Amino acid sequence: MKTLEQVRAALTPYPVEVEFPDIEPWKTGNCGIDYVHSFDSGQPGPHVLIMALTHGNEVSGAIAVDTLLRSGVRPRQGRLSLAFGNVEAYHRFNPQDIDATRFVDEDMNRVWLPAALDGERDSVELRRARELRPLIDSVDLLLDIHSMHEESAPLMMCGACSKGLEFARSLGVPATVVADAGHANGRRMRDYGGFGDAASHKNALLIETGQHFSKKSEHVALDVAARFLIATKAVAEADVQGFLSQQQPVTQQFLQVTEPVIASSMDFSFSEDFRGLERIARAGTVIARDGQREIVTPYDNCVLIQPSLRHLGQGVTVVRLARVLAI
Numbered sequence: 001m002k003t004l005e006q007v008r009a010a011l012t013p014y015p016v017e018v019e020f021p022d023i024e025p026w027k028t029g030n031c032g033i034d035y036v037h038s039f040d041s042g043q044p045g046p047h048v049l050i051m052a053l054t055h056g057n058e059v060s061g062a063i064a065v066d067t068l069l070r071s072g073v074r075p076r077q078g079r080l081s082l083a084f085g086n087v088e089a090y091h092r093f094n095p096q097d098i099d100a101t102r103f104v105d106e107d108m109n110r111v112w113l114p115a116a117l118d119g120e121r122d123s124v125e126l127r128r129a130r131e132l133r134p135l136i137d138s139v140d141l142l143l144d145i146h147s148m149h150e151e152s153a154p155l156m157m158c159g160a161c162s163k164g165l166e167f168a169r170s171l172g173v174p175a176t177v178v179a180d181a182g183h184a185n186g187r188r189m190r191d192y193g194g195f196g197d198a199a200s201h202k203n204a205l206l207i208e209t210g211q212h213f214s215k216k217s218e219h220v221a222l223d224v225a226a227r228f229l230i231a232t233k234a235v236a237e238a239d240v241q242g243f244l245s246q247q248q249p250v251t252q253q254f255l256q257v258t259e260p261v262i263a264s265s266m267d268f269s270f271s272e273d274f275r276g277l278e279r280i281a282r283a284g285t286v287i288a289r290d291g292q293r294e295i296v297t298p299y300d301n302c303v304l305i306q307p308s309l310r311h312l313g314q315g316v317t318v319v320r321l322a323r324v325l326a327i
C-alpha cells in the first residue's frame, strides 16, 4: 500500500513563483477579530467580505487581501471587510512540504454547520471559525479566494442556487463557472447560512484562482477581487482599475457538478495526467483505477473538475464530474 508521501513524490512538483506576504502587520484588526479589517462607509449598502486563506497554503488570496489593505481601498457604500482565515496554517507553511499546510487539524472549509460550530468538538480550525462567525453572520456578499493543487484555468464555484450563478455571471470572469452543492464531509463557508439558502438575499462566490503557487494565480486573485468589489458596488471601477488584468471572455461556460469520485484505496491512479477541465467525449471512458475498480465517465462530454492526488486517502474526493449546462 502506497503512503501519501510516496504518492506526492511521484507527482510533478510546482515551483513557488510567488512571495508569501508578511501578514503580521494586519494581525490587530479594527473590529475585535485578529486579521480582520472592516470599513464602514456610513452609507447604506451591503456588507461585502473578501476572505483569504480559508486554506492555509492558498497564498494568492493572501496576496490579494494584503494588496487591497495596503492600497487603502475604502467602500463608497455599505461595509467592506477584508480578512485572513486560517492564519495558523499559513504561518506554518514549509517550502519543503508545500501541500502540508492546507490546514492544521481539519479542513476549515468543512466546518460551517451550526452543529459543528456550536458543538463541543475542538480544533485549530473550529476555534478560528468560531472567532470569525459573528463577522460571517453579518456579511451579505462573500468572495472566498482559493487556489488549486494543479495548474488549471481558474474556476468560479457558485454553489447550488441560481442566485450564485447569476452573481458569477455579473462578474464576467473567469471563463468557467461551476455550479455545485459542496461536499458530503462538511459545509463550506460559501454554503453557510443565507449564502446557501435560495430564499435569502445573501450570496457568495468561491474563486479557484489557479495553481497555489503560480504567478498567474496572484493576478487572477487580485483581478477577481477587484471585479467583485465593482459588481457589488462597494467601490467604483476607478478605485481598483490598477488591479484588473484578465480579459473578459466572450462567453462564460457553465458546468454542473453531478458527482464526486471518492478514492477507496491508496492504490488510485488516473489514466492520464489530468489537471482539470478535460472534457471526455464518450460515456464509459476509463479515467482512473482504484485498486481493482475502474472509474468510468457516466455520460458523454463529462468534464473533470480539480483532479488531484495530492491529498489522496480513503474517502477523499479526488475529482468531481460535471456536465456542461446549456444556458
Ligand SMILES: [Zn+2]
Residues within 6 Å of the ligand: 054, 055, 058, 146, 147
Ligand atoms: Zn481551497
